[in-house]
Amino acid sequence: MHQALLVPEVLLEIFAYLSIISYTQTTSTQKLLAALARTCKIFHEPAMYLLWTEIHGLEPLLGCVTRLHPLIYHSGTWWDDSDEPWTKGVEPLSAHEAHQFLRHSSRIRTLNIKSEHPHLLSVIPAEACVFPRLKSLSLSTTYLNLFLPHMLHRCHLLSVDEGLQSFVTRCIALEHLCIYTPHDVHGTANELISDRIHWCTRVVTLSCPILD
Incomplete structure (x- = not known):
């Protein structure tokens, strides 16, 4: 060699x-x-x-769990968002399986999540920061408390709720933020976004349809 x-x-x-x-x-x-x-x-x-380094969906990580592997890669077929949910009736991860799920988490830099499997990850404590080297994240706020590392640089949110508070206390290095919100969103959600975003002092680019 x-x-x-x-x-x-x-x-x-x-x-x-x-x-x-x-x-x-x-x-x-x-x-x-x-x-x-x-x-x-x-x-x-x-x-x-x-x-x-770049992962789309939680299935690649969940596929590392021995019990879930045959469900995700059924007969060599990849389950995607258009298929019937494979998680229906599936028990949450155990403590041992959580270690299998996180086996490669430190290697991930970009993570895009569209599917919803929050019940499977209930064993992982809130604010665990399971992806310490993550730089770019696209997801709904369902997983914010789990997936927000302190050094996250780019985030694309597909929904908004009280989890937005996490940006204030955890994403101190956030530079690029995109929040997708329906055109008819108003009231509490609008005020929530306005109140939280101004605390993100290092943001360079911001995209949010309902904000001026």
Whole structure:
């Protein structure tokens, strides 16, 4: 093995080109990175870093739970938001399963959540900050107390409720904030947004339809 491949930064640059290669081949970037992670110890960490850096939905993390894996990857099929909810009747995670769920949480930098599975995560204490290195987040406020790290830079909220208070006390580094609200929202929600946002003193860009 060439000595240059022993440098993690070099491997990251090389592995980053896999997204370009996957456009011209049938194999996905995720499959290529997963194969590299299994190749040797030197390749493992750089490949896993890129494999988990951007996650869409909680299913990839929930799929690490042994009990839930066959439900999520049913017959090799990926469950998405358009399918019948696979979580119907599923028991919440146990303390041991919560550790399986959080196995790769420290690697995630970008997280987008559209599905609603809050009951599955009831074992995780509020304000646990389970994604300590998260930089970009898109979600409803259902999960705000779990998923807000102190160094979050970018956040896109799909709904608004009392959880918005979390921005004041936790997101001290927040720079970019987008809040989607229906055109007919008014009253308490409008006042709540106005009251909380002005405390986000480091915000550079703000997008919220109901605010002037």
